[in-house]
Amino acid sequence: MSLRIDQDHSRFRNIVRGRIRQNLRKYISKGELLGRQGKDLVSIPIPHIDIPKLRFGDKQQGGVAQGEGEPGDPLSASPQDGDGQGKAGDQAGDHALEVELTLDELADILGEELELPNIENKGKSAIVDKKDRYVGVRNVGPNSLRHFKRTFRSALRRQIALGTYDPKRPVIIPTRDDMRYKSWKTEEEPVANAVILYMMDVSGSMGDEQKEIVRIESFWIDTWLRRQYKGIETRFIIHDAAAREVDRDTFFRTRESGGTMISSAYRLAADIIERDYPASQWNIYPFHFSDGDNWSVDDTLLCVDILKKLLLPSANVFCYGQVDSPYGSGQFIKDLKEHFSDHDQLITSEINDRDAIVESIREFLGKGK
């Protein structure tokens, strides 16, 4: 049933969309939306969308109410701004408006605001699974798909209509016209054909704030790439001196105190890709976050080697985000820049604080790869 309000409602949704777009940078840097993520909905609190009027300021005017208490006693609930127009006395008060968006819509808004180009599938055909589903009934078909109940029913109906049905001797004989067969439709189901490999340095020098930045950034990268690819997988690798694969939760929570050998993570990533994601069929997105501290120059050289030989040839892009930390030397990004100045497949970005997240997302995803 369509309601007359639908048009006004969709205009309102458009305004909300605009508001979210305006405030997107704030939402990103504050990481507000992470905790508000449902299965595929995000609920976003919108600061009042109101028509400004000449009104008395907040807290300028008291009021009168009824009940117990002595002068000087605090009121348990702060009084609501009465708008004078509400009808019932038992209505809920004025809550901040919460609107729900699907993650797809959110990704679109992100794309518009950061002017992200759509990703070009790197020549790999999107892998689509075909699946047959029975969706209806028709008059012709193979006998193996005959719909017995519907056939019986139409035969019964015909016989009753013709007057040839005898309740005392209920024999139903279907004719050719009574036959009903199940019919199917072939639906395409996307299969995951892109994978994001998150790698993070969890050595002692990465603090909570640094991890939070990574968490926020990975949320938005996820959101955007999910919009671009029908199905997507994510894998998580943490490393200090050694690397291991973990689940999402552990990824953001673990804190080790060991040293840092970045090559261990790169090697593990290369192994995973080789084992599970043949480069000819998968779009591969390795993201690595660290504070730029590596154990030794030798290890850095080893990293460069793995990147050149194994990771870069198979990945769409390789993104390295360096989070600023008080302990890290920040050397690694310089090394990468030096060795890969001619590779546009390797993107580096420095994330100094939360406000830099937006820029860094743009750097990573802005090339449309």
Added chain:
Amino acid sequence: MAQFALKTALPNYLRDEQLRIEEFARGVGLDFFPTIFEMLSYDQMNEVAAYGGFPTRYPHWRWGMEYEKLSKSHEYGLSKIYELVINNNPAIAYLLEGNSLVDQKLVMAHVYAHVDFFKNNFCFRMTSQGRHRKDRSDVRKWIDALANHGAIVRKWANRVGLETVEQFIDACLSLENLIDPQKPFIPKLSAPSTSEEAEPEETPEVPLLRVDREYMESFINPEEFVESQKKKLAEEQEQSQRFPSAPDRDVLGFLLEQAPLERWERECLAVVRAEAYYFLPQMQTKIMNEGWASYWHSRLMTESICDASEIVDYADRCASVLATTPGQLNPYKLGIELFRHIEDRWNKGQFGKEWDECSDFELRRHWDRRTGLGREKIFEVRALYNDVTFIDEYLTEDFVFDQKLYSFGYNQRNDRWEIESRQFQEVKGQLLTTLTNAGNPIISVVDANHGNRSELLLEHTHQGADLRLDWANEVCKALCRVWTRPVEIHTVVDEKPTALRFDGKDYSQKSL
């Protein structure tokens, strides 16, 4: 309601109830318009409520926002709309499908009293569109009027674009509350007579007090007084040379007549203004209207409508409607108690000179002259008062004490809201302040040629509470959109006279 294509007629069993309740309501003396009840499902109800009770309004996003809010809070089980009734002849009221029978009866009884109030209270007279030619009945075809408004706005949206029209209406809505509650009762001024053509300016005499003996002159009219009178006169003269000649509180009306608007803008502004005046009486009589309706639903339900099995359910429902929360005034509760208080006083003859002058506590407590005028009195009160005069006249010290009314305010030092006082004068004063001008600041157009640059000057008559500044700036912008020239509002901020200004590009704020 032809455009309301869905089946909304009452089922038979409710139809029978309606006839019964209507009979009871008439029996106790309520005098209402014919009333049509419609049965709505919850999403239809949310839609209708988002449109303020009307089936169609002009297209605007804020109905959509209202709808979003209502359906969210419905889904989460935070609130449910029980009744909705619109001031129209015939009156239209909505029942929510799936409510229990007791609820439906309660709503019907409540609605009949509302409609009686719409028909008889003097504030609502201004929503009358004239008299029917044949039976002289009150014409209030507001459903049609608001649907027509919708048609007007849609027409212009098609010609100049929905976006453009909506933005203009946003600006108009920012000014929606700048109307003059007294306007409908001011007789129309006749066109200024041509005879008073610019006569040569003669200095008018300074009005002084009459002095019979010359030697008394300096005592009766001391120098300061003469000075102040002169100043007043000069101010008056200055104002009379301005345009408008007297401050005009009907800002919307002033803009409608004087602002350089295109035709579509003028028509949209007229729509917003007409609807603002239509809804004004409901804001001016919130306490009385809800009190009156609650008074009668409680009488009708307990005396005639309910049978024994229903009375507990009814009492439960009624109690939740009349519940009070700290820091929030429940108009239902205050209104019903005050009507009961008045009825009781007039039944016992607790009024008049003798009563007022009696200060003997015992005597007052047992005062009963058996006058029995209560019923008559409350019917009179419902016709002749609005919230402000109702409270001013009938809120008594005893009542404030019995009902545990208190005034509250924000305590800067403790950073919290606190109960301020239970003193009668303070509570009453606070209540009247919040009700004055339906809770809106008093704003008037003072000068349409401010600084001789055809800028618009508005003045806020400051009565202790400052304006909300960020919004005030936005309102300046909206005014500027309509007036097309810079706009200034003179107000008081932190006890300093201040001018808020928007010149088309920038906001500014300076002390005067």
